[in-house]
Amino acid sequence: MASPAPPLIELKSATKRFPKNGGGIHTAIRDVTLSIAPGEFVAVVGPTGCGKSTTLSLISGLAPASEGETYVRGDLVTGIPSGIGYMFQADATLPWKTVLDNVASGPEYRGAPKSKARAKAREWVQRVGLGKFESYYPHQLSGGMRKRVALAQTLVNEPSIMLMDEPFSALDVQTRQLMQQELLRLWGESDAAVVFVTHDLEEAIALADRVVVMTASPATIKADFRVDLERPRNVEEVRLTPEFLDLYKRVWDSLREEVEIARAAAGNPVPSRGEK
Ligand SMILES: Nc1ncnc2c1ncn2[C@@H]1O[C@H](COP(=O)(O)OP(=O)(O)OP(=O)(O)O)[C@@H](O)[C@H]1O
Numbered sequence: 001m002a003s004p005a006p007p008l009i010e011l012k013s014a015t016k017r018f019p020k021n022g023g024g025i026h027t028a029i030r031d032v033t034l035s036i037a038p039g040e041f042v043a044v045v046g047p048t049g050c051g052k053s054t055t056l057s058l059i060s061g062l063a064p065a066s067e068g069e070t071y072v073r074g075d076l077v078t079g080i081p082s083g084i085g086y087m088f089q090a091d092a093t094l095p096w097k098t099v100l101d102n103v104a105s106g107p108e109y110r111g112a113p114k115s116k117a118r119a120k121a122r123e124w125v126q127r128v129g130l131g132k133f134e135s136y137y138p139h140q141l142s143g144g145m146r147k148r149v150a151l152a153q154t155l156v157n158e159p160s161i162m163l164m165d166e167p168f169s170a171l172d173v174q175t176r177q178l179m180q181q182e183l184l185r186l187w188g189e190s191d192a193a194v195v196f197v198t199h200d201l202e203e204a205i206a207l208a209d210r211v212v213v214m215t216a217s218p219a220t221i222k223a224d225f226r227v228d229l230e231r232p233r234n235v236e237e238v239r240l241t242p243e244f245l246d247l248y249k250r251v252w253d254s255l256r257e258e259v260e261i262a263r264a265a266a267g268n269p270v271p272s273r274g275e276k
Contacts, residue, residue: 006074008193009036009059009161014068016054027218028054031068034212034221038160041187041194043204045255046214047262052197055219056163059195060084072161085159085192089166091146092153093138100125100134103152110157124152128182144175148182155186162187164196168203180207180235188232201255205247206235213254216261223254 011034020026029051036042044052057063058070061080072081093102104121108114125134128148138146147168154162168176180203187194198204204211205227213223227247229238238244 006071007035008038008040008073009195010034010071010074011055011058011065012069012071014055014058014065014070016051016058016063017066029058029214030218030220032058032220036193036195039191039193040210041196041208042210042212043196043198043208044212044214045198045201045204045251046219047216047255047259048199050214050217050258050262051219052214053165055214056086056165056195056197059161060086060163081161083158083160085154085157085162087150087154087162087164087167089169091138091150093146093149095138098135098137099130099141099149102138102149103156106153106157120156121152124156125149127155127186128152142175143171144179147171147175147179151179151183151186155190158190159192162192162194164194166198167196169199176203177235183207184231184233184235201248201252202239205229205244205251206233206238211251213251213258216258216265222258223251225251225254 011032014032015030016028017025018028032055034055044055046052054063058065059072059077061070061077064078070077075081094105097105100118100121103125104114104117107117107120112120122134125131128151130145130148130152133141133145138149141149150167168179171179184207196204196207208227211225211227212221213225214220215222225247229241229243229247
C-alpha cells in the first residue's frame with residue numbers, strides 16, 4: 001500500500017533561541033509541532049511578541065531552528081524552499097516602478113524574459129482589480145490598492161505556500177474586510193496553502209480552515225481549532241452567524257489566558273473579562 005503523502009509543511013518540536021541584546025539567550029518559540037496540508041488556510045494567533053513571526057521564519061527558511069526540524073514537502077528546510085510567497089504588514093512595492101513593473105519584477109528576477117514577465121504581471125494586475133491603474137506609481141494609490149499590488153506581487157509567482165504576517169492590519173476596517181474577501185477569492189482559485197498571522201481573532205476565524213493558538217512567550221502551540229464554516233464565505237456576514245460566535249467564544253477563552261499572562265509579564269494591567 002502506498003504511504004500517505006507527507007504534509008506540505010511540518011514543524012517537529014521546533015525551538016528557536018536568539019541572543020539577547022546585552023547578553024543571555026531568549027527562547028522565542030519552544031517545542032512547536034505543527035502540520036499543514038496542501039491548500040489549507042491556517043491562521044496563527046497569540047499574544048503580542050509571543051513568537052508568531054518567528055514560526056513563519058522557520059517555515060520560510062530565513063531562520064534555522066535551534067532544535068527540532070522544519071520540513072516542506074517532506075524535505076528538511078535548510079534554505080528558502082521553492083514556491084514560498086511572503087506578505088508582510090509593510091508594503092514591499094518599489095516607489096520608482098509602476099504597478100505593472102512592480103508586479104513584473106518577481107518573474108523577471110526569476111529569469112522570465114521581459115515580455116513574458118509583463119504579460120503575466122498584466123494578468124495578475126487585472127485579477128486583483130487594478131487593470132486601470134497599471135501605469136500608476138505606488139504613491140498614487142490608496143492603502144487598499146497597494147495591498148492589491150502586494151497580493152499580485154506574491155501570487156504572480158504562483159506560490160504553493162503563502163506566509164502572511166499581519167498583511168491587512170494597517171488598513172481601516174472596511175478596506176480590511178474588502179481585502180479579506182479578495183484574499184479568499186484568490187486563494188480559492190489557487191492551490192496554495194496559507195499560514196496567516198494575525199492579532200485579530202475575527203479575521204482569523206473568518207478566513208481560516210484552522211486557528212492555531214500560541215501561548216505567551218516562549219510560544220508553543222496551545223490549541224488548534226477547526227473552523228467548520230461553509231465556503232465560499234462572505235467575511236462580513238459570516239461573523240454574524242451563531243456558529244461563528246460560538247467558535248469565537250471558544251477560541252477567545254483559550255487565547256485570553258495567554259494574553260493575560262503576556263500582559264502581566266510586561267507589567268501591564270490585566271483587563272476585566274471579555275475585554276480584548
Ligand atoms: N532576530 C532576532 N533577534 C533577537 N530576538 C528576536 C529576533 N526575532 C525575534 N526576536 C524576539 O523573539 C520574540 C518573538 O518575536 P516574534 O516577532 O516572533 O513575535 P510575534 O508574536 O510575531 O510578535 P507581534 O505579535 O508583536 O508581531 C520577541 O521577544 C522578539 O524580540
